[in-house]
Amino acid sequence: MKQPTIVGLRIDVDTFRGTRDGVPRLLSTLEKFDIQASFFFSVGPDNMGRHVWRLLKPKFLIKMLRSNAASLYGLDILLCGTFWPGPDIGKRLADTIRNADNGKHEIGLHAWDHHAWQAKIEKWSDQQLRQHIKLGNDRLTEIIGRKPDCSAVAGWRCDPRTVDIKQEFGFNYNSDCRGDELFQPILEDGSLGTVQVPVNLPTFDEVVGTETTAEDFNEYILDKMVPGRFHCYTIHAEVEGGVMAQQFEQLLQMAKERNIKFVPLGQLVAAQTELKQDRIVTGPLAGREGWLGWQQTSLDK
Numbered sequence: 194m195k196q197p198t199i200v201g202l203r204i205d206v207d208t209f210r211g212t213r214d215g216v217p218r219l220l221s222t223l224e225k226f227d228i229q230a231s232f233f234f235s236v237g238p239d240n241m242g243r244h245v246w247r248l249l250k251p252k253f254l255i256k257m258l259r260s261n262a263a264s265l266y267g268l269d270i271l272l273c274g275t276f277w278p279g280p281d282i283g284k285r286l287a288d289t290i291r292n293a294d295n296g297k298h299e300i301g302l303h304a305w306d307h308h309a310w311q312a313k314i315e316k317w318s319d320q321q322l323r324q325h326i327k328l329g330n331d332r333l334t335e336i337i338g339r340k341p342d343c344s345a346v347a348g349w350r351c352d353p354r355t356v357d358i359k360q361e362f363g364f365n366y367n368s369d370c371r372g373d374e375l376f377q378p379i380l381e382d383g384s385l386g387t388v389q390v391p392v393n394l395p396t397f398d399e400v401v402g403t404e405t406t407a408e409d410f411n412e413y414i415l416d417k418m419v420p421g422r423f424h425c426y427t428i429h430a431e432v433e434g435g436v437m438a439q440q441f442e443q444l445l446q447m448a449k450e451r452n453i454k455f456v457p458l459g460q461l462v463a464a465q466t467e468l469k470q471d472r473i474v475t476g477p478l479a480g481r482e483g484w485l486g487w488q489q490t491s492l493d494k
Contacts, residue, residue, distance in 0.1 A: 197453060198421075198424070198453045200425070200455050202457070203231050204430060205345070205429050206430040206431075207241060207307045207431060208431055209282050209285070211429065211431035211434065212234065212430065215435050216290075216293060216434060217289060219434040220293060220296055220298075224296065225442075226449065229296075229297055229298050230299070230455065230456075231368075231458040232298050232301065233301040233343075234290055234301070235303045235304045236283035236302070237281065237283060237328060237332065238280070239281075287336045298457065300333070301344050301345055302326070302341045302343075302364075303344075303345055304346070305326075305329035305332070309325065326344075326358065327362075342364070342365050343368065344362070344364045348483075349369065349486050350485065351473060351485075352486060353381055355369065356378050360380070364387055365388075365459060367389055369391075369473070370389060370485070370487055371392055371478060372392075372393060372491040374423045375468055377469070378473050379470055379472045389488070392427050393424060393491075394425065396427050397437065398432070399479070399481060403479075403480065407440075411440060415448060418448075471489050473489065474489045474492060
């Protein structure tokens with residue numbers, strides 16, 4: 194029998210509603226297809242609505258209009274924490290997070306405050322950055338009764354300083370940047386850091402309206418999952434666990450028919466015998482506003 198095409202499946206959970214509604218729906222869908230994945234949770238206050246001020250930036254506004262974000266995410270997400278205090282995700286939805294852990298999925302830290310990480314990381318001192326990671330790590334440890342398996346910064350907003358500070362937390366691996374293959378990051382002192390699992394496939398909101406349509410997205414993304422190559426694919430609980438839930442289930446069925454197998458990111462790490470050494474740098478990505486963390490050799494291509 195032909196070997197399956199292996200694809201790491203990363204699920205980012207950014208918001209209160211994504212945790213409350215999207216995660217249970219995704220857990221049910223994944224169980225139906227006997228798939229384990231890597232869930233990355235935001236566990237502090239949901240202040241995502243404060244991104245509304247980014248609408249003043251033309252590139253962000255164009256992305257929101259192109260991806261029809263109001264219908265994709267819902268107004269409650271787009272305004273959460275703007276006119277009232279954002280709900281504490283980890284306190285109110287701890288059982289939902291534990292259910293993902295009980296389902297034998299990998300559990301990782303995404304953020305304490307997703308909005309704050311994306312909007313303020315450049316302005317934070319080392320201590321502020323370290324404190325945000327610690328708050329999230331401690332909360333997630335409290336919820337699942339052990340330290341998280343892994344971590345993935347919010348919005349791929351990772352720079353060399355972040356990589357250095359994250360070494361203190363002992364994650365099994367990190368998925369903080371975009372790139373083309375697994376690698377060990379070269380730290381600022383020249384030593385090697387925790388394995389990075391970069392994302393190499395585009396997300397729904399990055400390409401719909403430019404490279405494909407919503408209706409054709411499944412075919413578009415599956416065509417990029419080429420046998421014999423490294424692949425890491427990110428979905429969002431707010432999208433594929435929400436308005437796009439039926440289409441995501443169809444994607445899993447189509448993937449099964451193509452002999453594509455989704456696995457937790459840790460399984461990609463365990464299967465790799467040799468790791469490239471590379472640096473994390475920052476740069477732009479088509480379809481996203483602002484800078485992201487990149488595997489240097491991938492950005493230089």
